[in-house]
Each structure stands twice: as structure tokens, then as C-alpha cells.
Amino acid sequence: MNTSEFSLNFQAFVISTVLSFLSVHSSVVEKPIFKWLNKQTERERSLLVQKHSLKTEQASINMVDEFAKYSKIQRQINSIDGKLEDIRGNKPTNNILVQLGFTYGVKFVLVVMLIVLSLYYRYTPVFYLGNKINLMPFTHFICYPNDINCVSFYFWVMCSAAVSRMLQML
Incomplete structure (x- = not known):
């Protein structure tokens, strides 16, 4: 051989x-x-950072005493969640x-x-x-x-x- x-x-x-x-x-x-293929884009990362900062701000607010401010922050978080879902939904995977x-x-x-x-x-x-x-x-x-x-x-x-x-x- x-x-x-x-x-x-x-x-x-x-x-x-x-x-x-x-x-x-x-x-x-x-x-x-x-x-x-599913890695986060720069836009997703910035939205997640915004969401995290809003969540920490919301956690520091007493919901009963400042309901209007708490609800306003919650609407911003919901808006960011919607944008994140749109971005993630457009991914091919x-x-x-x-x-x-x-x-x-x-x-x-x-x-x-x-x-x-x-x-x-x-x-x-x-x-x-x-x-x-x-x-x-x-x-x-x-x-x-x-x-x-x-x-x-x-x-x-x-x-x-x-x-x-x-x-x-x-």
C-alpha cells in the first residue's frame, strides 16, 4: 500500500x-x-435599552400615588414592545x-x-x-x-x- x-x-x-x-x-x-440570522440589530438594542430604562423608572414610581405618570411610562413601554415585534416579525427566520x-x-x-x-x-x-x-x-x-x-x-x-x-x- x-x-x-x-x-x-x-x-x-x-x-x-x-x-x-x-x-x-x-x-x-x-x-x-x-x-x-437572528442577531439583534442596532435598532433593537437601542429599543431594548430604552425599554429597560423605562422599566427601572417605572419600578421606582408608586402606582397608587402617581397613576398618571405610571400609565404614561407603561404606554411608552407598550409602544417600544410593538416596535420590537415589528422588527422581529420582519426577520426571515x-x-x-x-x-x-x-x-x-x-x-x-x-x-x-x-x-x-x-x-x-x-x-x-x-x-x-x-x-x-x-x-x-x-x-x-x-x-x-x-x-x-x-x-x-x-x-x-x-x-x-x-x-x-x-x-x-x-
Whole structure:
């Protein structure tokens, strides 16, 4: 086995393991992107600062003794809440179709990548087990379409995905 075959085998091993893990745990990819899309704008931050200052001012006022002043501050807070809802409602990630499309879109891309790589690496064993190990009842299942005692890309993707699902249950 020369070094180029070993690097290709190592490459297949790493790529299949990472993509299998990501296909099961796609939220690892989705959450940072959603967080980035939902980050607060400068306008939102300034409105939240105004709202916080009005709330602290309102907390210092006795509602019974100064009801008019308390109500005026409450109307300002309600106005700020309305503006915040308008700003947050215009974000694209608040649409349920966008969220579902993005969630399943990431999974779809990862699965398509696994399929393409399965075709590309179909005759490349991920690693060789050696002659001392005999996997007799399962040899053809583990090795297909490679030689005996080689772990195929297909089998390694299935094993990696199964281990990822087991880790997900923990």
C-alpha cells in the first residue's frame, strides 16, 4: 500500500465519519446559522435599552400615588414592545416555512454529499483489517464491493451514523 492510497483511505475515513455525524446531528450546523440570522440589530438594542430604562423608572414610581405618570411610562413601554415585534416579525427566520426549509435543506445537502461520496469511494476501502481477523459470517456485507478484510465506505457510513444516533440518545 503506497502513501497515496493511505491518504485516500484516511480521507475517506475522515469524510465519512464527519458527514455521518453531521447528518445525524445537523443542529450543530443549523443553530449557529440561525443565531447569526437572528442577531439583534442596532435598532433593537437601542429599543431594548430604552425599554429597560423605562422599566427601572417605572419600578421606582408608586402606582397608587402617581397613576398618571405610571400609565404614561407603561404606554411608552407598550409602544417600544410593538416596535420590537415589528422588527422581529420582519426577520426571515421567523417564517415557519423558512425554518423547515433550512432544517431539511441542510439534511438533504448532507445526505446528497454522502451519496455522491459513496459513489466516488465505492471501490476504496476505508481501512484494512489484516489477515488475522476473520469476519466470516459478515465478510461480504462489511467488505462489499472490496476485497476480504477491508471495511467499505458504505459500511463505515452506516456504522458512524449508528454510533452518532446512539450518542444522540445519551
